[in-house]
Amino acid sequence: MNANKNKYQFGDLLARHHLKKTEPRLRVLSMLASKNFATSQPDLEDVMLDIDRGTLYRILNAFEEKGIIHKVFDLNGTANYALCKSSCEENHHHDEHLHFNCVVCNNVYCLDDLDLPALNLPAGFQPMNLSLSATGICPKCGKKSDITEN
Numbered sequence: 001m002n003a004n005k006n007k008y009q010f011g012d013l014l015a016r017h018h019l020k021k022t023e024p025r026l027r028v029l030s031m032l033a034s035k036n037f038a039t040s041q042p043d044l045e046d047v048m049l050d051i052d053r054g055t056l057y058r059i060l061n062a063f064e065e066k067g068i069i070h071k072v073f074d075l076n077g078t079a080n081y082a083l084c085k086s087s088c089e090e091n092h093h094h095d096e097h098l099h100f101n102c103v104v105c106n107n108v109y110c111l112d113d114l115d116l117p118a119l120n121l122p123a124g125f126q127p128m129n130l131s132l133s134a135t136g137i138c139p140k141c142g143k144k145s146d147i148t149e150n
């Protein structure tokens with residue numbers, strides 16, 4: 001994707017959530033969008049050395065509150081962040097997709113395009129939030145182990 005076009009879209013996204021368009025915010029969004037797995041704050045810090053930790057923390061918090069990104073924990077218990085689908089709203093996330101934790105690279109993937117089975121909970125249980133996760137080996141790491149075996 002063209003970087004300028006990307007920036008334009010993210011500018012719109014910020015405007016829609018009444019957030020001022022700032023360079024660090026745009027950079028965080030394009031960084032998160034550039035990967036197909038979630039990103040931790042330390043990973044963001046590594047590539048945004050000029051943005052201080054407190055600023056980054058506030059950006060992530062604001063994005064999460066606004067329904068722009070969601071938090072998911074990797075197998076080490078580190079918080080990782082991924083972009084939300086447009087159905088998320090302020091203080092109301094609908095990220096009810098499967099999170100796949102790879103035991104090799106420790107990346108967490110958001111698998112959005114799965115048809116999840118409907119839950120038939122016992123009477124009286126009213127779910128407000130559903131989180132699904134799986135542990136295993138991602139395609140990238142699966143390929144690597146094939147190579148070493150051959």
Ligand SMILES: [Zn+2]
Nearest residue numbers: 070084088093
């Ligand atoms: Zn969300």
Ligand SMILES: [Zn+2]
Nearest residue numbers: 102105138141
């Ligand atoms: Zn992996």
Ligand SMILES: [Zn+2]
Nearest residue numbers: 072082095110
């Ligand atoms: Zn997710």
